[in-house]
Amino acid sequence: MELTSEKEPKMLIVTVQEARIDAASALQFKDEIRRVTEGGVDPVLLDLHHVEFIDSSGLGAIVAAMKHLAPERQLVLAGFTPTVEKVFKLTRMDTVFSIFSRVEDGIAALQRKEA
Amino acid sequence: MALTPVLAPFDIQVDSSEIAVRDALAQVLIGLGPLDLDIEEAGTVELVLAEALNNIVEHAYGPDDHTGTIKIGCYHQSNGIHLRIEDDGVMMPEGKLPLGRPQDLEGDMMDLPEGGFGWFLIQDLAKDVCYERVGDSNRLDLRLAIALGDAD
Numbered sequence: 255m256e257l258t259s260e261k262e263p264k265m266l267i268v269t270v271q272e273a274r275i276d277a278a279s280a281l282q283f284k285d286e287i288r289r290v291t292e293g294g295v296d297p298v299l300l301d302l303h304h305v306e307f308i309d310s311s312g313l314g315a316i317v318a319a320m321k322h323l324a325p326e327r328q329l330v331l332a333g334f335t336p337t338v339e340k341v342f343k344l345t346r347m348d349t350v351f352s353i354f355s356r357v358e359d360g361i362a363a364l365q366r367k368e369a
Numbered sequence: 370m371a372l373t374p375v376l377a378p379f380d381i382q383v384d385s386s387e388i389a390v391r392d393a394l395a396q397v398l399i400g401l402g403p404l405d406l407d408i409e410e411a412g413t414v415e416l417v418l419a420e421a422l423n424n425i426v427e428h429a430y431g432p433d434d435h436t437g438t439i440k441i442g443c444y445h446q447s448n449g450i451h452l453r454i455e456d457d458g459v460m461m462p463e464g465k466l467p468l469g470r471p472q473d474l475e476g477d478m479m480d481l482p483e484g485g486f487g488w489f490l491i492q493d494l495a496k497d498v499c500y501e502r503v504g505d506s507n508r509l510d511l512r513l514a515i516a517l518g519d520a521d
Contacts, residue, residue: 277423278387307412309419310486317483324478337412344493345486350474 255282259290265330265364266294269301275312283312287319291327297367298323299360303333308341320351328352332360375516376403378444385430385437385456390422393441400443401450404516414450414513417494420487421454421509429458429507449496449514457506466500469493 256271268290275283291298300316308316320329332354334342339355342348354360379400383389394415401414422439430437442453461467469488474481492498495511502508 274391276387276391276419277426278391307415307419309416309423310484310490311423313486314483317481321479321481321483336408337416340409340412341416341490344490345472346474350478350481 255279255286257283257286257290261296262361263365264367265296265299265361266291267299267301267361269303270305273304274307275305275315276307276309277311280311280315283315284318284322288322291323295327297328297330297364299330299332299357299364301333301357301360302331302338303335303357305333305338306335308338310341310345313341313345313347317347317350330354330360330364333357376401376445378442380440380442382438382440384435385426385439385458386435387423387426389439390419390426393422393439394419397441397443397452404445404450406516410515413494413515417491417511417513418452418454420491421452421511424487425454425456425458425507429456429461431458434458445516447518449512449517451510451512454509454511455506460502460507461500464502466498 258269258271260267268287272279323329330352334353334355342353354363381393381396381400383393397418398411398415406414425439426432437456437458440455444451467488469492471489472482472485491511494513496514497510497512499510500507
């Protein structure tokens with residue numbers, strides 16, 4: 255499970271460089287996101303545009319990541335592909351997260367936010 | 370005169386492990402290739418099957434038992450794609466299908482569920498979901514109302 259991170263003004267962008275967050279990779283995802291976000295203070299934008307498939311284990315891992323960063327740091331999700339969007343909608347998790355279909359829109363929203 | 374089915378029925382078999390689940394999903398999607406599913410439809414098949422298979426790996430066999438096998442049978446009819454998933458692991462609790470209720474997302478963020486979505490997704494996306502304990506095996510049948518009307 256490869257995650258890359260990029261420091262931007264007012265946010266840390268974490269990009270999932272894999273096509274799946276599933277039962278086989280959920281644990282690694284949780285470990286990696288803790289590692290790349292360690293020590294920071296800014297909100298985290300999770301760029302999921304490479305992720306074509308997520309199952310309920312992957313969804314649970316993203317929820318765990320949000321809880322890990324809360325309450326100080328917000329986790330914003332961006333770059334939803336159709337199957338990822340479907341899982342969030344069906345489970346109504348789309349009502350819990352800040353979600354932007356396009357990564358640029360998520361970045362713009364975080365930049366507009368007062369620190 | 371009966372038309373030739375678009376898709377010949379097929380079976381696959383994999384060992385019980387999280388990585389083998391990926392292999393099984395890929396094999397089933399390749400097998401369904403002749404139906405020419407769009408991204409949305411293929412996503413539904415993959416999601417339902419992934420949840421059913423993950424459940425077998427995690428609960429029927431348990432995370433340490435990689436010796437179990439999982440069989441998946443697939444055929445296509447005019448009312449959709451039919452899947453039969455079989456394993457020789459432990460029985461479902463009380464021998465019944467879990468209810469698959471939606472999770473409660475009200476209340477504090479720290480109390481949000483990190484699991485328990487699997488059966489809800491299966492029940493929501495699949496039709497005619499039926500579980501039966503047959504001898505020492507579990508048998509789950511379900512239908513996905515996808516690729517309708519162009520078989521039989």
